[in-house]
Amino acid sequence: MSASQTDVEESLTCQCGCGLTVHACNHLQCPSRGPLQNEIAEQLALGKTKPEVLSYFAGKYGEKILAAPTTTGFNLIAWIMPFAVVFLAAVLIVVLTRRWRRPAPVVGPSTPADDDPELRARLDAELRGFDA
């Protein structure tokens, strides 16, 4: 078995419903694996490259036989999205934490409530409400 035979087998999904690749499927009496392996061998014997063989299979059995999405058109989204999301999230982290880093308005003991009659009144009112 040549290296590229294995390589192609690992890029195609077995059609017996196992969800494994042609290479990995070992379902007993699997109706799909053997014929597909022979077909791959035939195709490779014609001197085709891996992409050519894969596109032959996609044409014959439909795109779902490919074990991974193609890297063209709509399928490109499948490949780009994870990295795009991680990248954008990284940017978001940096931006957000930059924002936190801006000095927050200082509150606390340095501005006692007594200084501000309005605040004092509100605090008293709220405390009364709390007790009631």
Added chain:
Amino acid sequence: MIELGALALRLALVAAVYAVLAAVAGARLRRTDVVASSRAAAYAVNGLVVVATAVLLRALLQHDFSLEYVAAYSSSTLPTQYVAAALWGGQQGSLLFWTLLLTTMSTLVHLQNRDRNQALMPYVTTTLMTTAIFFLALTVFVTDPFERLPVPAREGADLNPLLQNYWMMIHPPSLYLGYVGCSVPFAFGMAALVTGRLGDVWIRTTRRWTLFAWFFLTIGNLLGARWAYEVLGWGGYWAWDPVENAAFMPWLACTAFLHSVMIQEKRNMLKMWNMVLVLLTFTLTIFGTFLTRSGVVSSVHSFTQSGLGPFFIGFLAVVIAVSVALLYLRRPLLRSENEIDSFLSREGAFLFNNLLLVGIAFATFWGTVFPVISEAVRGIKITVGPPFFNKVNTPLGLALLFMIGVGPVIAWRRSTARNLRRNFTIPVVAGVLTGVALLGTGLVGNYYAIVCFSLAAFVIATIVLEFYRGTRARQALMGEPPATALVHLVNKNRRRYGGYIIHVGVVLAFVGIAASAAFRVEEQRTMRAGDTVEVGGFALTYKGMRQADNPHVASMLAEIEVARGGRVIATMFPEKRFYKRQQQPTTEVAMRTTWREDLYLVLGSYDQESGLMTLQAFINPLVIWIWIGGIVMVLGTVVSVLPTAAEQRALAAALAVEERGLAVWSE
């Protein structure tokens, strides 16, 4: 008897509804007696579910084939341990089992918090019991485990042979414990949001529960991998099947949560993010259950299509809507009380660790659902299989491995150049030397694996250095001998050193995964008795075929003599079984495991007439280190889960502050 089970489930549903109503009303009206009655109702739910489960288990053990479930998932010849395991082997039973675990955990939580967390508890009850209502409603109205057959069957259809395996007995319960365990931190998170008590009490209270859930998710995933390795017989342990992904995603989110809560405890930051993570973890456990049962994505080990999908989607929608609304309302209270000083800090490292964990979870999620998206958008079915997940997740995983080395030793707040030099010079040297040495030995061809080994050396060096320096410091300070100093060091800060031990386990698993993925050797050969095949230094001689037969299963065993360097080292028996009831053949792998590699033999096919036998042989390097890594993770978790005095004081102090605020409550 069966009627008792069905009745118990119906009563449990009623009691759970009461528990929710009483908990909310009690909290609103500040009536402790009403809250107490909701707690009692939650205990009752648990008791009733225990009764229902016992009834189903009894029906299974007594082979009561008038019950649809018993007839569908067991048989009279099925060995007893698997009859018991059939409790979670089918759709209805597994939902009941799930409910059993959930309500039992609810009981434990209520017992633990009898006199604590008075403000939070009613809403914890509400959340847990709402989840219980969902599962109970499924078992009562949609997939009733106590459904009778119109005519009792004479014999059962048997449990799927693939599930008749030791690992399958412990893998699902473990995974379920992990899944269900995630609802406890989630329930406390929800309660914290509702009550606005967003300090770290909910986090400290649930730390052990989170670890508990994480622990069982970890074990569940590893046991699943082990099962696949041993039973499916394709030479691997992980195929990125939707069901595997369903178990992997909550683990990732839970891991992220475990780490980021530390930032909240230490620096009062990331409150919002922690809420998001606990929500995400819980949602992913429900999503995982949905994936395995809905038939939306095809998978080998999912349950058959069942029409449960819409219910799960509905429940998920409610959970997400309620939590997002609460998060939005509580936004002001979730503000960080501190700021990040520098990205070269523990906080920064943890943020990126979180980013990577959630990133991998997202990539896995995305790959899992992309076929559905593609079909909806383009109307074309496509497959997203192992090549996709390996390509996308490997770089993210390696970055994560790097962060495992950086995160625990980098300084809080801001790292100085001196701190970085002190902590990372030796590890970086160790990593680089490992990489160079491996390249030198001619292990070229798989750069990812070499990067992985180098990073592993880097991480292990940081950890060893931590242990070494800590021990030295104690020796100097306390005058203790090295061994004593080491034990005391770990004992004084179990969380930290337990964490390091877990990291060692993770690194070992990384090494095992990288080695077995990159350097696997395999050979398939059709042989006649007497033939020998050479695979990676082993000479495998086919001696002949043996047969065995019992009422449950018939089997054929190929006798393979294994020699190395001209010396016979083992005789192995890869086997093919035929399960009579299900009329299904299965493969039993023969394995010879050493520290270095597994020799893994599969009997492919056998033709009686010609005497030709097809043998598949795999040599999987370092696989055992994945399982050893798992055991180390278990040890590390045990170390870190044991409470230290300091930690209990911290929780008591945090609780005291809470309870003071509650004085109004209990007048």
